[in-house]
Amino acid sequence: MSLGSHPAIALWLALVAFCSQTLSAAEDVNQTSQPGRPNILVIMADDLGYADLGVQGGCEIPTPHLDQLAASGIRCTNAYVSAPYCSPSRAGFLTGKYQTRFGHEFNPHVGEEAKLGLPLEEVTIASLLGKEGYRTALIGKWHQGFSKDHHPQSRGFDEFFGFLVGGHNYLLHKDVKPRFGSAHSHDMIYRGREVEPQEGYATDLFTNEALRWMSGPPDKPWFLYLSYNAVHTPLEIAPHLQKRIPESVKLPARRSYLSLLAGLDDSIGRIMQHLSQNGLRENTLIIFLSDNGGSGRAPILAYNSGLNHPLRGDKGQTLEGGIRVPFFVSWPRQLPAGTIYEQPIISLDILPTVCQLAAKDPAKPQPLPQGIDGVNLLPYWLAQRSGSPHESLFWRFGPQKAVRAGNWKLVDWRDFPASNSSGWELYDLSTDISEKNNLAEAHPETVARLKTSWEKWNQSNIEPLWRGSKMEDPTPMTK
Incomplete structure (x- = not known):
């Protein structure tokens, strides 16, 4: 069952629809009131x-x-x-x-x-x-x-x-x-x-x-x-x-x-x-x-x-x-x-x-x-500004790494224990929230672009001040 067909999510969507119909006056207040x-x-x-x-x-x-x-x-x-x-x-x-x-x-x-x-x-x-x-x-x-x-x-x-x-x-x-x-x-x-x-x-x-x-x-x-x-x-x-x-x-x-x-x-x-x-x-x-x-x-x-x-x-x-x-x-x-x-x-x-x-x-x-x-x-x-707050988001956790830019997610989790991954994987989260369909081979230019952005971001990181457990950090960290 997808999330959209789940009873609890259906109830939530009904609630959102109800609120959107009944809160127009409150939204007008939101546009004009000055919060303390x-x-x-x-x-x-x-x-x-x-x-x-x-x-x-x-x-x-x-x-x-x-x-x-x-x-x-x-x-x-x-x-x-x-x-x-x-x-x-x-x-x-x-x-x-x-x-x-x-x-x-x-x-x-x-x-x-x-x-x-x-x-x-x-x-x-x-x-x-x-x-x-x-x-x-x-x-x-x-x-x-x-x-x-x-x-x-x-x-x-x-x-x-x-x-x-x-x-x-x-x-x-x-x-x-x-x-x-x-x-x-x-x-x-x-x-x-x-x-x-x-x-x-x-x-x-x-x-x-x-x-x-x-x-x-x-x-x-x-x-x-x-x-x-x-x-x-x-x-x-x-x-x-x-x-x-x-x-x-x-x-x-x-x-x-x-x-x-x-x-x-x-x-x-x-x-x-x-x-x-x-x-x-x-x-x-x-x-x-x-x-x-x-x-x-x-x-x-x-x-x-x-x-x-x-x-x-x-x-x-x-x-x-x-x-x-x-x-x-x-x-x-x-x-x-x-x-x-x-x-x-x-x-x-x-x-x-x-x-x-x-x-x-x-x-x-x-x-x-x-x-x-x-x-x-x-x-x-407050809908005073449109677009995304972030051009990209980044992660580094020992040898694992990831970057999200728009709907694209590039992730490398190969050094996690029991991982079957073999390197960078690319996913379109707008259609594949479950990260099942690796598109890295189909979009090598996107992989290269996101990999470069992650490497540029990583240049401002430093080595860990202390090491993690083998579960967190199974291999030596390198930039």
């Missing part, structure tokens, strides 16, 4: 499968709150992250730059602690918004280094509640001794710089903390990076979610994954309800995305049974399944509801977009750091 400085809420899921939300075609478990969030704003159907792995992807979002420009190519798990993590000279979105008078917080997963200098509160965040590394258990107990690992920690939730014993379910605790923090002093606008570890491994089922898993789902890993997704969707509902009940919804810009694609292949790459169809590939690959993600943006009365934006965008665009909105003087926003690769998407979302 909004609160900014970026919600990032972890390893979310592209096809697991109802609005994305998922049908095994309802995701009504995420579907409603998507319907309340703009759903970007060609949205990407800058890496198919957790930490480098987040480094790109936090800086607005391709993380390969500053050596943050792999997860910072192996090496000297003082050097592992987002390089200290890089400026984060939190630092920039703080300079504009925003209060800032990170709740949930950090994964940008665990030394004192790499701590979130050393990188622009006023407050931090969460964990520092790549993975963490969900079922927390106060009487369990915390255990640290550079890739995974256990019962090691920090408040600020100190571990604070917790009892309960991590997703719920992060949501509780977000509700508390958003209810803080109203004298300043705020920026919250709500960074859930759901639906990343470990696949632990909370007792209150057990009955929500359909009996028709037999695979244990899939059952556990769907429970994590149900808990995430519940939390989105609580967040939205809180914003509405406290009069914050209309003045809050919400962006939802995943840090990379789902990991649907056992037993490698933190396997969580996420589904990425109709995309090919998974987490850890520069195929579409590793880098194309669900992406919704919602801001009542300012961004049109119930619409789809189809031009390619990337998570690097979030920083320049929100920094423009956060400027005390919109006519004279503070200069962004040099080398920003993202662009301000607001003129495109």
Whole structure:
């Protein structure tokens, strides 16, 4: 069954048609109203499968709150992250730059602690918004280094509640001794710089903390990076979610994954309800995305049974399944509801977009750091500017690489374990979203043009500051 014929997608298309008929007055307001400085809420899921939300075609478990969030704003159907792995992807979002420009190519798990993590000279979105008078917080997963200098509160965040590394258990107990690992920690939730014993379910605790923090002093606008570890491994089922898993789902890993997704969707509902009940919804810009694609292949790459169809590939690959993600943006009365934006965008665009909105003087926003690769998407979302925000998008992940220009995608993923690829492959994503029909032999001139553009882009990248695991980086890196 194609996505277009899927019941959930049919429902979505009906909703879009309904919204387009009933929101003409709101669209007129969008053209004339002058927005103030909004609160900014970026919600990032972890390893979310592209096809697991109802609005994305998922049908095994309802995701009504995420579907409603998507319907309340703009759903970007060609949205990407800058890496198919957790930490480098987040480094790109936090800086607005391709993380390969500053050596943050792999997860910072192996090496000297003082050097592992987002390089200290890089400026984060939190630092920039703080300079504009925003209060800032990170709740949930950090994964940008665990030394004192790499701590979130050393990188622009006023407050931090969460964990520092790549993975963490969900079922927390106060009487369990915390255990640290550079890739995974256990019962090691920090408040600020100190571990604070917790009892309960991590997703719920992060949501509780977000509700508390958003209810803080109203004298300043705020920026919250709500960074859930759901639906990343470990696949632990909370007792209150057990009955929500359909009996028709037999695979244990899939059952556990769907429970994590149900808990995430519940939390989105609580967040939205809180914003509405406290009069914050209309003045809050919400962006939802995943840090990379789902990991649907056992037993490698933190396997969580996420589904990425109709995309090919998974987490850890520069195929579409590793880098194309669900992406919704919602801001009542300012961004049109119930619409789809189809031009390619990337998570690097979030920083320049929100920094423009956060400027005390919109006519004279503070200069962004040099080398920003993202662009301000607001003129495109408001139909004030046509065309594509990017001429091309690029990826490098160890020996894997890719470039997208228009509908063309050139990708080389041959060094990925178990890959049957033999070099550059060319796909027309307008007709082949699943990357099944390699057109490299039929269009050698396009292959040469895109390969040259990738090589030119790669000249501004540097060697990784630390090496990845054999899974990430199976061969020595060369430019």
